[in-house]
Amino acid sequence: MSDDLVGLAFVTGLLAAAVRMATPVVFAMLGEVLAERAGVLNLGIEGTMLMGAMTGFVVAIKTGSLWLGVLAAAAVGMLLGLLMAVLAVHLGLSQHVSGLGITLLSTGLAMFIYRLCFGSPTVPPTVVPFGQVAIPVLAKIPLVGPALFDQYALVYLSWALIPAVSVLLYRTKIGLRLRAVGENPFAADTAGVNVPLVRTVSLVCGGALMGVGGAFLTLAHQNMFLMDVVGGRGWIAVAMVIFGNWDPVKGALGAGLFGLLDGLQLRLQALGLAVPFHVFLIIPYVVTVLAMMSVSRKAMAPAGLLKPYRREDRGG
Amino acid sequence: MKLANPVILLFLLVLVVSCGEGPSAGPGGSGQFRVAAVFQTAIEEPWDGVIHQACLRARDQLKVQYEFTEKVAAADFEKVLREYAERGFDLIVGDAFLAGEEPLRRVAKDYPKIAFAFGSEFKPAAPNLSVFDNWIHEPAYLCGVIAGRLTRTNTLGVVAAMPIAEVNRLVNAFRDGALSVNKNVKLKVAYIGSWFDPPKAKEAAMAQIESGADLIFAERFGVYEACKEKKVLAFSNMYDQEKLAPGVIVTGPVWDMYPTIKHCIETVKSGAWAGVDLKEWSMMARGGASLASFHGFEPKLPAGVMTLVNDLSVKIKSGAFRVPVDESKATSK
Numbered sequence: 344m345s346d347d348l349v350g351l352a353f354v355t356g357l358l359a360a361a362v363r364m365a366t367p368v369v370f371a372m373l374g375e376v377l378a379e380r381a382g383v384l385n386l387g388i389e390g391t392m393l394m395g396a397m398t399g400f401v402v403a404i405k406t407g408s409l410w411l412g413v414l415a416a417a418a419v420g421m422l423l424g425l426l427m428a429v430l431a432v433h434l435g436l437s438q439h440v441s442g443l444g445i446t447l448l449s450t451g452l453a454m455f456i457y458r459l460c461f462g463s464p465t466v467p468p469t470v471v472p473f474g475q476v477a478i479p480v481l482a483k484i485p486l487v488g489p490a491l492f493d494q495y496a497l498v499y500l501s502w503a504l505i506p507a508v509s510v511l512l513y514r515t516k517i518g519l520r521l522r523a524v525g526e527n528p529f530a531a532d533t534a535g536v537n538v539p540l541v542r543t544v545s546l547v548c549g550g551a552l553m554g555v556g557g558a559f560l561t562l563a564h565q566n567m568f569l570m571d572v573v574g575g576r577g578w579i580a581v582a583m584v585i586f587g588n589w590d591p592v593k594g595a596l597g598a599g600l601f602g603l604l605d606g607l608q609l610r611l612q613a614l615g616l617a618v619p620f621h622v623f624l625i626i627p628y629v630v631t632v633l634a635m636m637s638v639s640r641k642a643m644a645p646a647g648l649l650k651p652y653r654r655e656d657r658g659g
Numbered sequence: 660m661k662l663a664n665p666v667i668l669l670f671l672l673v674l675v676v677s678c679g680e681g682p683s684a685g686p687g688g689s690g691q692f693r694v695a696a697v698f699q700t701a702i703e704e705p706w707d708g709v710i711h712q713a714c715l716r717a718r719d720q721l722k723v724q725y726e727f728t729e730k731v732a733a734a735d736f737e738k739v740l741r742e743y744a745e746r747g748f749d750l751i752v753g754d755a756f757l758a759g760e761e762p763l764r765r766v767a768k769d770y771p772k773i774a775f776a777f778g779s780e781f782k783p784a785a786p787n788l789s790v791f792d793n794w795i796h797e798p799a800y801l802c803g804v805i806a807g808r809l810t811r812t813n814t815l816g817v818v819a820a821m822p823i824a825e826v827n828r829l830v831n832a833f834r835d836g837a838l839s840v841n842k843n844v845k846l847k848v849a850y851i852g853s854w855f856d857p858p859k860a861k862e863a864a865m866a867q868i869e870s871g872a873d874l875i876f877a878e879r880f881g882v883y884e885a886c887k888e889k890k891v892l893a894f895s896n897m898y899d900q901e902k903l904a905p906g907v908i909v910t911g912p913v914w915d916m917y918p919t920i921k922h923c924i925e926t927v928k929s930g931a932w933a934g935v936d937l938k939e940w941s942m943m944a945r946g947g948a949s950l951a952s953f954h955g956f957e958p959k960l961p962a963g964v965m966t967l968v969n970d971l972s973v974k975i976k977s978g979a980f981r982v983p984v985d986e987s988k989a990t991s992k
Contacts, residue, residue, distance in 0.1 A: 353869065353870070356866070356869035360865060360866065363862065364858070364862060367858075454701065463702050463703060463708075465708060465712060465898060466898075466899075466900060466902045466903060467703065467903070469902075469903055472884070560858055564858045564861065564884070565857045565858060565861065565881060565884055566884055567880075567903070569703065569855055569857055569880060570701055570703065570704075570855060571853070571854075571856065572855070572856075572857060574853065574855070574856045574858070574859065605859070605862070606862060606866070609849055609859075609862055609863045609865075609866040610869075610870065612847075612848070612849040612850065613816075613847040613849060613867050613870050613872075613991055614870075614991060615847070615990055615992050617990075620850040620852070621852070624850070624851075624852040
């Protein structure tokens with residue numbers, strides 16, 4: 344039994360599992376960071392991921408191209424981001440209600456479109472999913488090489504996006520405007536920033552990332568679409584945004600930690616310890632809650648978050 | 660917030676429209692036998708899917724009328740049942756697990772002339788409520804026998820949803836079958852804690868394979884992708900899933916609800932309906948349970964395994980051998 348825990352293969356397997364499980368959350372978390380940094384909480388995230396998962400799968404099957412599927416998932420995510428922008432930015436509706444509405448809408452719509460395409464077959468249709476791509480040299484590093492550098496192409500894409508979003512937010516003029524809109528839209532407006540436009544673009548780009556996160560589940564991790572394939576990973580991503588204090592890098596580390604714990608609990612279940620399996624299942628969630636309790640004391644949410652921006656309100 | 664209400668209403672409208680097929684108004688009358696099904700999940704869910712497929716077959720082969728409602732939420736379960744009862748259906752079937760149990764029993768009591776047959780963990784209720792369940796532990800045992808002979812590492816994996824009686828029965832029968840031919844077999848069991856989470860099921864299988872399992876019983880969807888990547892074999896569950904992963908699945912327990920549905924229709928027609936446990940109709944002797952096709956896998960099995968499995972099948976069907984029913988929670992050993 345102890346051999347299972349200390350073996351090199353165990354560590355490699357666990358790390359690889361952590362990366363695989365973290366990837367959809369990383370994509371979605373980055374999308375949510377963009378939205379929230381601009382002042383809009385997008386709770387349409389879970390539904391947007393599901394629509395991405397479904398659209399990516401359907402397009403991949405119909406066209407035979409996995410990458411077209413990924414692009415289509417991004418496109419449908421952008422559409423849902425745009426819908427969120429219309430509701431929460433342009434109409435100034437409650438961000439909570441608009442986001443949850445989009446998730447509810449997407450849950451029904453995803454299954455509806457899936458059935459239009461495939462009916463209700465007893466055996467669900469499948470695609471040949473993305474295979475792992477080993478990075479030369481790096482994949483040969485003992486222990487971590489096979490875990491980190493023999494992964495799906497989308498995993499590497501998610502890694503590239505973490506610093507990219509970080510640089511965008513902190514090192515570019517666009518990022519400065521985006522953050523200004525999220526912190527103090529009145530000041531940003533005074534400085535000539537088009538607040539609704541910036542928020543809309545953030546939601547649209549964020550939606551694309553959420554859609555791709557969903558497509559990772561149906562085109563890389565799995566090879567089919569089932570109703571609950573997203574399984575709450577969108578909500579985890581929202582938690583990771585807070586966990587990471589609205590910072591893409593810290594959020595990604597949080598997602599990695601969550602993936603690691605989830606991989607670990609599945610391995611602990613295989614050991615046959617006399618502990619109810621529920622205890623294992625809740626480990627990642629309990630640790631997330633505990634970590635959030637300590638982190639959220641110092642959490643600095645964007646000051647403009649959840650507040651619809653209306654110019655007329657300026658006086659009051 | 661003036662705009663909120665119309666927008667929310669629009670959402671709900673679209674949601675309702677997109678929720679799939681509801682009960683369509685049937686022609687009614689005309690003396691044709693009418694069957695209704697009420698499902699808590701979408702019909703893509705394997706358990707309810709098996710019932711739905713059996714009803715479709717009854718519609719085609721026995722010329723009965725069939726209507727169904729799926730994804731019925733707990734709060735709506737009683738209402739949907741009553742609607743079918745009020746419309747005078749002859750037989751109402753479905754799954755009543757968890758939230759459906761109480762409303763089902765209330766409605767069945769109010770309509771003693773209508774026959775109800777539901778998937779349930781509990782007892783039937785006279786005079787009109789019969790229960791059934793997926794009693795496919797017999798083919799699960801046979802899969803265990805095959806796995807016990809096929810394993811090289813003497814370690815088998817099981818990826819299951821949750822440790823409830825229906826699941827435990829299969830897992831324990833699989834283990835008992837393996838132990839009956841190979842005393843050294845060890846079992847690793849993982850629960851994913853939900854009915855549908857293919858990514859997690861895949862990761863659970865990966866964890867088991869990495870710790871030595873070389874055959875996985877896939878009680879849930881998601882396992883085959885791990886088996887493909889790690890080049891090990893799997894056993895399916897509920898129905899023939901070979902198309903999901905050709906070359907990966909050896910065989911698996913299959914549940915066929917058609918014998919149950921056919922028996923129900925015939926009993927109602929003959930006026931002999933009573934609230935009974937229909938479990939025998941889901942077992943091998945009556946054709947309600949079987950092993951999935953091997954799809955040409957037989958020659959790859961160790962010598963003598965097929966003979967053993969075929970002999971056991973005959974004994975199970977004739978009643979000469981009874982597969983033990985163990986509903987206690989299975990754990991890794």
